[in-house]
Amino acid sequence: MRLRKTALVAAGLVAVLAAAAGCGSGSGAGGGTKNSDGSVTIDWQMWAGSSDEQKQLDHLTKLVHQKYPKINLKLRTAPFKDYFTKLQTEMSAGKQACLVSMQSLRLPGFAANLEPLDQLAKDADLSGFDPAALKALKADGKQYALPMDLGALMMYYNADAFKKAGLKAPAKGWTIDEFVADAKALKAKSGKPGFGMSFSDLNLMSLLYAYNGAQPVSGDKLTLTGKKMQDAMTWxxxxxxxxxxxxxxxxxxxxGWGETQFANGNAMMAVDGTWNIGSTIGQAKFNASVAPLPVGSAGARTYVANSGYGISTNCAYKKQAFQALSVLTGDEAEGYLADQGRAYPARTSQQPKFGEYLAKQDPKKADLVKNALATVKDGLDGSVPFxxxxxxxxxxxxxxxxxxxxxxxxxxxKNALxxxxxxxxxxx
Amino acid sequence: MAVAEATRTPAPAKRRRSRSARREQWHATGFITPSVVGLGLFTLFPVVMAVVMSFYKWPMLGTHEFVGFSNFSYLFGGDPDFLAAVRNTFVFTGLFVPLNIIVALGLAFWISTSRFQQLFRVLFFIPSITPAVANAVIWKLLYQPDGVIAYYTEKLFGVHAPNFLADGHTALLAVVVMSVWQGFGYNMIIFSAAINEMPPSVLEAASIDGATGIRKLLRIQLPLISPSLFFATVMTMISSLQVFTQVFIMTGGGPGNSTETMVMNVYQAGFVSRDLGLAAASAWILFALILIITAVQFVGQKRWVHYEH
Incomplete structure (x- = not known):
């Protein structure tokens, strides 16, 4: 009797737990829904950290709806720092959105869950994109996402400190040896470190790449034990x-040590992405500027990194998703984001708008920013996706x-590597 | 049980009673159902799930497969960081718990005779109620090479301070110091309350018998507050074995693995390497360790904790 009762309670508990574990499934499968009027609602997953960013994204969804009235985008956002963890868990549960925003660095890890776009983009004109931006969102030779923006790693420098030390401002063709000599001269003059070091992937590895062409990854394998990499890391x-x-x-x-020390005026140079040109130059209490990375033994080298949008493999409405995607990465959408100061556009025709935005933000530093952006083209010399x-x-x-x-x-x-x-x- | 059954009243009365008892039982079931379901759903189910997961290769993305004890054998045999994490956790606990208790106890006695006891209690409690993340960020700034601590050691003693959090010899110690500062307030409040509750008659009797100073402290006062001491030690020990926030913010487990703790190891296995099975196995070992240590403390308490006044 007692045994049976215990068994009953246990069975009940198991049933409740099973129900709890199972609940929630069934909604949102396929990353979108078909509505009764024939239109399609497509989920779009993107990172957003502020109400401004949210507003910008809402505007983009409206652009899509204007162009394709039968497509509605439903935004699902998460802060950037949680975005990829969330995406991972959703993908493991098969509940990811149809349209997925993706960063070039993370692409290899997610490619298995993304649809190669080459077939869908067969008739689309991709010539408006900066080739570097498109290339960064490829994996195994396949295009998995179309680019929203474009960024490259460059050298930020304290223009005031360079002037004070009587040094020529770094520019295209500046070499690794000159970089070290300048750093020493800056240290001697200001008493502060000439260069802010970093162990963050892009900031560190781009300078190693510039030094002698050493790269940490070959194919999809980590290659830190080669001679080239050891030399670069030793330097x-x-x-x-x-x-x-x-x-x-x-x-x-x-x-973010190097960049922060630079922005605070505690280090005279640091490697950072072009995506911080506006904020760093604007916030610095000195005249900051940007130059291409110094040229090493392998010629001019740097990494590009960017973001874009892809379509998940389980999306039930891939055709509509691609239509939405073409609007999101179209001239109007990218021009809008540049106008808002959100990103340096991947579409070359829209790129000047970003400079205009930055110049408007801080008229006193307009020239500085414009000069910095003008060097981005030089900075893209010899660039490859990271x-x-x-x-x-x-x-x-x-x-x-x-x-x-x-x-x-x-x-x-060598030991560390x-x-x-x-x-x-x-x-x- | 059998004896009780035999001495029960005759059958008819038994049936009557059992009917009402049964009704009562239904009521009771109704009352406890919400909490049982809650406990089952949010505690037992995840706990059981974690045990199950620890026997699987369970990546965050993709399919899982049963691998028996291989997660555990990897932790003890293959993982170069797990044993270091266990060592770091015990070093941290070994330093943090005694320091915390001594500081908390010392300050509690010190303020117990002060007119401004309430004020001091509030002041010393502030670090405990400030978010740990904020504390850790501030301390990180203090420890920086050109931070406040380095500035004063240079200025006052002419000693060039090490790069505290980047040096493997000082990083864990720096975290312990910060943790003691942050953690002693809670225990101090507990001790302070216990000290105020010490029966005056016993203290008076002790003074009449000539007990003073250290002898009075060790023989009279500490035994009187031993239940609080026991409680504080157990709780502090448990929380310090689970140390994570300070380490995560201040040192990120580095340099090398010199500040990697067990929970940090769980976090890295689960959310950095995305190997949930390994994380579950690691978490279970931590749980077992905490259980054993706490059990030992409970057995040991019989020797030194006095509940009757």
Whole structure:
């Protein structure tokens, strides 16, 4: 009797739990819905951090609806820092949106869940995009997303400090040796580090790439143990340990050390993306400017990184999704985002609008910003998309923990690289 | 049980009673259902799920497969960071718990005789109610190479301070110091209340018998507040074995793996490497350790905790 009752309670509990575990499924499958009037509502997943950004995205959905009245976009947003975690969990549950916003760095990890667009884009004209922007959103030779913006890694420098030290401002053709010499002269004059160091993927790896063409990833494999990479990392580390011109991050959690130190006036140069031109130049209490990365033994080199929109494989309305996608990456939408200062457009015809926006924001610094943007074209010389491995978050975490040890001299650059390489094996 | 059954009243009365008892039972079932369902749904189910997951290779994306004990054997055999994380967690706990208790106890005794006891209580409690993330960010700034601490050690002592959080020798210690500052307020409030509750008659008797100073503290006062001491130690120990926020914000587990703690290890396995099975296994080991340590404390308390005044 008692046993039966216990069994009954247990069975009831299991039933409740099963119901709870199962509930929620069935809604939103296929990333969109067909409405009774024949129109289609397509889910669009995008990151947004402020009400301004939300407003901009709402405007884009209206543009889509104007062009294609039978398509409604339903926005699903998350803050950028949570976006990819959320996307992952949704993908593992098969509940991702039809239209998925994607960053070029993260693309390899998500490509399996994205539809190659080559077939859908067969009749579309892609010539309006900067080729570098399109290329960055390819994986295995297939186009998985169309670009919203375009960014490249460049050298930010304190123009006042350069003038004070009697140095010529860096420009196209500036070499690695000149960079080190300038950093030393700046340190001698100002007493502050000439260069803000970093262990963040783009900021660090772009300068290593510029130094001798060393790249951390080949195909989709991590390749940190090669001679070239060791040489480049040794050179970078010695900026701190030997030349004493590098500002070493204060801890492994300081992902944005170099840029922040630069913007605060504590380091005279730092590598950062063009996407921060407006904010960094605007906020700096000195005249900041931007130059292409110094040229090393392999010629001019840098990385591009950007974002765009793709279509998920489980989308039930791929044709409509592509129509929406073509509006989102069209001249009008990208021009609008540039006008709003959101992004440097991937469409070449719209790129000047971004400079106009920045100039309007801070009339006193209009010339600085315009000059900086003018160098972006130079900065794109020899640029390739930055590719990553599937377990890139893990690699990044390992960079932060183990490269710092090399910068402080606690271990050798070779050891640090070997450690990261070895520990990243399991997740690869 | 059998004896009780035998001495029960005759059959008819038993049936009557059991009918009312049954009705009562239904009422009781009705009352406890919400909490049982809640407990089952939000506690038992996830706990059981975690056990199940720890035996699977369970990536965040993609399909999962049963792998037996391989997650556990990887943690103890293959993972170069897990044992370091266990060591760091125990070093942290070994430093943090005693320091926390001593500081909290010392301050509680110190303010117990003050006219401004209430004011001090509020002041010392502030770090505990400030969000830990904010505390950690501020301390990170203090520890920076050109931060406040480095500035004063240079100015006052002429000593060049290390890069506290980037140096493997000082990073964990720096986190312990910050954690003690943040954590002692809670225990101090508990001790302070216990000290105020010490029966005056016992203290008086002790003074009449000539107990003073350290002897009075060790033989009279500490035994009197031993239940609070026990409670504070157990709770502080549990929370310090789960240390995460400070480490995550201040050091990110680095440099190397010198500040990687067990919860950090769980986080990295689950949300950085996206290996939920491994994270579940790691979390279970942490749970087992906490359970064992707490059980040992409960067994040990019989020797030193006095509940009767």
């Amino acid at each position: 970078y580390t010695e900026l701190a340990t030997k030349e004493k011109v590098g500002s070493v991050p204060a801890s492994s959690s300081e992902g 590719t990553t491995t599937q377990n890139w978050d893990q690699v990044n975490q390992l960079f932060s923990q183990y490269l710092l040890q090399a910068y402080t001299g606690a271990t050798s650059p 070997d450690t990261v390489q070895q520990r990243a094996q399991r997740g690869a």
